[in-house]
Amino acid sequence: MTSVTKAVGGAVQLIDMIFPGDTNHHGTLFGGVALAHMDKVAFLAAARHGRAPFVTAACERIDFTAPARLGELIEATGRIVRVGNSSVDVEVELVAEELTSGERRLCTRGLFAMVAVKGPDTRLPLPPIESAVKDADDDALHMADIVFPSQTNHYGTLYGGDALKMLGRAAFIAATRHARAVMVMAASDRIDFRAPIREGEMTECIARVRMTGRSSVSILVDLHAENLLTGRRDHAATATFTMVAVDPDGRSLPHGASALRR
Structure with a gap:
């Protein structure tokens, strides 16, 4: 499963594609994988709000209803619902989405208690909920991820190939949600790495339909x-992708396909 996140007006949204390695013999998502991503989005929401390192202290009972x-795509949306001196409560909703139809269903909801690790990078008390970052007023798809050690080179920076994978993944999801059709990448234009x-x-990744x-x-x-502790942001790269709608045999849809009439 690959994952991406989006800041949603004081919340953070993690979007995953469900692949065979993430499912059980029934073809549905493993509960443990779902819980792991719910915990991850709770961490991201806490870290972006408090600009401090956080750990999970507890989570309440979680019932899976669908x-x-x-x-399918799966969205885990985390929202700060309580802020203490050094801890926050994050409510997380998990929603599944069928790619081509757009049908969505609520799978589960849970509450995670996150505690800031005291140290030189932690400023207490934590900021109130009202200071949360607001969503950009546009139709772009905002999706993010975290850079782990396995994705970096000997300089401690992200491999170019992993950056390309993030860019292509965002283009795929943006195109699929726009067209509600099976999309594949047909071409990528020049890609410039700036930082x-x-x-x-x-x-x-901020993806827009051109x-x-x-x-x-x-x-x-x-x-x-984005540096999670300081909030500093750098524009790292820009790319343009051409995504094509295909039929079940992988052939481009005929001209005038209704799936792309918007």
Whole structure:
């Protein structure tokens, strides 16, 4: 499963694609994988709010009311609902989305208690809920990830190949949600890397639909790096992708395909 996150007006949204390695023999998402991503989005929401390192202290009972199936998107949205001196409570909702139909179902909801680790990078008391960052007023898809050690080179910065994977993933999801069709990458234009992305930073891909054709969509993606402790952001890269709608046999849809008429 690959994961991405989005800041949503005081909340953080983690978007995953469900692949075979994430499912059980019924073809539905493993509960443990779902819990891991709920915990991750709780951490991201806490860290972006408090600008401090956090750990999970507890989570309340979590009941699964609907499955998430192989090939679907899954969204875990974390919102700060309480702020203490050194801890926050994060409410997390898990929603499954069928790619082509757009059908969505609530899978579960849970509450996570996150505690700031005291140290030189932690400023207490934590800021109140009212200071949360507000969502940008546009139709762009904001998606992010975290850079782990396995993704970095000997300089401690993100491999270019992993950055390309993030850019392409954002383009795929933006194109699929726009067209509600099966999309594949047909081409990528020149990609310029402007700044390095360091281990432990959050990456945010901002994907916008530039143009819609009869069976293709052009997606512009900007990649930003954000330091979770300081909030500093750098524009790291820009890329444009052409995504094409295909039929079950992998052939481009015929001209005038209704799936791309918007």
